[in-house]
Amino acid sequence: MAAGSIDRRVARTRSRLQQALLKLTAEKEYGAVTVEDICREADVGRSTFYTHYPDKECLRKATIDEHMKSLQAGGAERHSMRDFESFSFSGPAFAHAYATREMHRGLMGGAKREIPQEIRDWVSGQIRRELVGIADGGKDRVRLEIATRFVTGAFFEVMHWWLDGDGRLPPQEVDRMFQKLAFDGVGTALAARDDGGS
Amino acid sequence: MAAGSIDRRVARTRSRLQQALLKLTAEKEYGAVTVEDICREADVGRSTFYTHYPDKECLRKATIDEHMKSLQAGGAERHSMRDFESFSFSGPAFAHAYATREMHRGLMGGAKREIPQEIRDWVSGQIRRELVGIADGGKDRVRLEIATRFVTGAFFEVMHWWLDGDGRLPPQEVDRMFQKLAFDGVGTALAARDDGGS
DNA sequence: AAGATACTGGACGGCGTGTCCAGTATTGGT
DNA sequence: ACCAATACTGGACACGCCGTCCAGTATCTT
Known part of the structure; x- marks a missing residue:
């Protein structure tokens, strides 16, 4: 595989996890959301989670980054x-x-x-x-x-x-x-x- | 025992726990301080902790209340x-x-x-x-x-x-x-x- | 098609929480 | 000073969540 490109599966999984975090975090306190919750919501294996993000906090950061990026695209x-x-x-x-x-x-x-x-x-x-x-x-x-x-x-x-x-x-x-x-x-x-x- | 008065042991233990929390919380993030840490620092059995406060957060509140009280006494x-x-x-x-x-x-x-x-x-x-x-x-x-x-x-x-x-x-x-x-x-x-x- | 890569799910050890209890101090009332 | 009441101890327990690992399976890229 070329170094820069991204496997569909990876993109898919990450997107699912981020979406799940957003959904859950809208329902309850971020601190009260467990990794398991996220995985259940995203329909992703828990071990898979850890191949993408070392912990919950990193997922949050990635989610925010993504969000910021899409914002800046909108208005410059x-x-x-x-x-x-x-x-x-x-x-x-x-x-x-x-x-x-x-x-x-x-x-x-x-x-x-x-x-x-x-x-x-x-x-x-x-x-x-x-x-x-x-x-x-x-x-x-x-x-x-x-x-x-x-x-x-x-x-x-x-x-x-x-x-x-x-x-x-x-x-x-x-x-x-x-x-x-x-x-x-x-x-x-x-x-x-x-x-x-x- | 009269209803209003407080057993010395109780006052002592609570004070110790509060002092311990203050000390530890000055050293590291409140969230990173465990009940066990507090008890060790206070030299109090962990089960004793729970006879006084249902959890860490309640200890924090009590500590703050106490602190506020001593403040208001100082200047009115x-x-x-x-x-x-x-x-x-x-x-x-x-x-x-x-x-x-x-x-x-x-x-x-x-x-x-x-x-x-x-x-x-x-x-x-x-x-x-x-x-x-x-x-x-x-x-x-x-x-x-x-x-x-x-x-x-x-x-x-x-x-x-x-x-x-x-x-x-x-x-x-x-x-x-x-x-x-x-x-x-x-x-x-x-x-x-x-x-x-x- | 085939080799590389990602996902699965289950098991593991670790840590912190909160509860319970029998045994041991300490206290306050008389 | 005694004694009943009360507080403290420390250890065990079940729980929940975390982060890691691995063998097996699915999916992708070339």
Whole structure:
């Protein structure tokens, strides 16, 4: 077999396992899903699981990677370096999460907030990049870093809260509030009666 | 024996177990600490453990409760309802966490961000209470809620980042930046060269 | 077709959990 | 100081899940 190509069986099995994980993780806490559960759902032998992934966590990572990849294929015309009234990542993120809520509740780790490090880092990276635009030069790295963390934490918490809710609040609305809070702070965002952004 | 009083042996054992948990959890991930580890560290029979706590998680909760209690005993003159330039909870929180960093790294769940729900809720409550002061009446509950979550997430992420660091940044500094970010937003906080608050 | 490769399913040892119990301290009440 | 009540001990047990291994079978690629 040529080195780069992939056996149909392999692709099939991996896909099945990933699908199974997504399904189960939408039903219950990731931590409560056993390898056996996954295999049963995927209709794959348990020993087969281990020929593909060393453990459950690796399957999760692979699943996330795959998911991210398919996302980036969808939209690449995001970076228009706007005048800076908004983060460009958060809108699409909220919209995407909304489209497949059940899955994201699982992927992002339900009540326990066990967000996979990769996702956290990826989002952090996005935020940092956007914040660099505001910060004056790189002369205060600590300040940039703390702001990055601040926004990252806020973002995930808002996302969690929203996903745990009943889904009545539309993604644009959440994004708008999030952005306002991030840019203007609670002082402005809460005190002023605001009326729907620009 | 009188109904309310507590047998010395019980108090002793529970204290030992809690101390052991704190110590171990400072050394490694909470999830990686086994009941057996705790018992060995505490020098308590494993079966004894289960006569006091149904499982590891309950011990954690009890430990946290105890900790909180001892905290509230320490300082009760906090609520001066200031003019609203700051959250009153965060300063003491950063200061306290700083004083016993190793322990807090454990209690707040190291890299995994597994913050016990009780702590999260407690902090959320503080924040919500303080935010009510800014919000105009209770006519927009969603807005208040989203702001609460926003600040909560930001707070914990900043706290984590800071605890994971080398400890060179003093608590007052972190608190100052946190407050500025929360109240004025990243726009103001990052763009302006600021010089140390009032 | 045939050799390479992947899947199966069952067995194994290991570890951690939570329960139970008979035997042994320690305690608090009188 | 005694003694009944209560707590601690340590070892055994069944359970569930993990990760590994292997001989047998199915499926792919060339």
